[in-house]
Amino acid sequence: MMVLWLTLLLLHEGCTLTPVTTVQLGEPATFTCVSPDMLSNRIFWYKQSAGDALKLVVRLQKHAKPVFQAEFSASRFDVKVSENMSHLTILRTTEEDEGMYHCGVLEWSVITWSATYLSIEEQTTSSEFVALVIAIVCLVISVIGNIVFICHRSPRAACGQCKAVALQKNINRQSIQQSNKDTLVYSAVIFTMMRADSGAVKDATAVERERIYAAVKAFRLDQ
Structure with missing residues (x-):
């Protein structure tokens, strides 16, 4: 059979x-x-x-x-x-x-x-698939690490920027105060040099004083 x-x-x-x-x-x-x-x-x-x-x-x-x-x-x-x-x-x-x-x-x-x-x-895990999984895991770890680093560093950087801005403002303020002092000195000098009797005849010295006054006044206007 x-x-x-x-x-x-x-x-x-x-x-x-x-x-x-x-x-x-x-x-x-x-x-x-x-x-x-x-x-x-x-x-x-x-x-x-x-x-x-x-x-x-x-x-x-x-x-x-x-x-x-x-x-x-x-x-x-x-x-x-x-x-x-x-x-x-x-x-x-x-x-x-x-x-x-x-x-x-x-x-x-x-x-x-x-x-x-x-x-x-056979159901075998290819080497390309394993490499892809490893690459994805490494990428995720890298991204998380960068985020943590940025979040940890940002407050310090912001504080440093604030200090730099404050320092620059302080320097500018000091420069303005010093400039104002110089202008006041020039004004005092000018005021002293321009005192004269209204009826006096202008001589060479008076003319020279007027030139100095005009130069100083122009200097102040340019500022």
């Missing part, structure tokens, strides 16, 4: 292309087997690894519970049957689950075969 099944399987695979199902490691994988009337037939699910023979996974029969083989625990596999479909599901895939899964539907003396190849891709 097994030889007949293998012969039919080889003829079937030689005439058709086998579909491929690809899942990530640890994800579930489901295979589907279609038949005109599943409830009235017997169903056999097989697994075939590369370079290995067929291994029976589960056998289903009408009005009976699925019978799993010892190597394929019911805690890892689930099988369901509807009117014209049978679904075999690996709940959590491992690397050993990769291979060809065959469904054989036996109706009287006729066997209908279908096969699906399961490809497992």
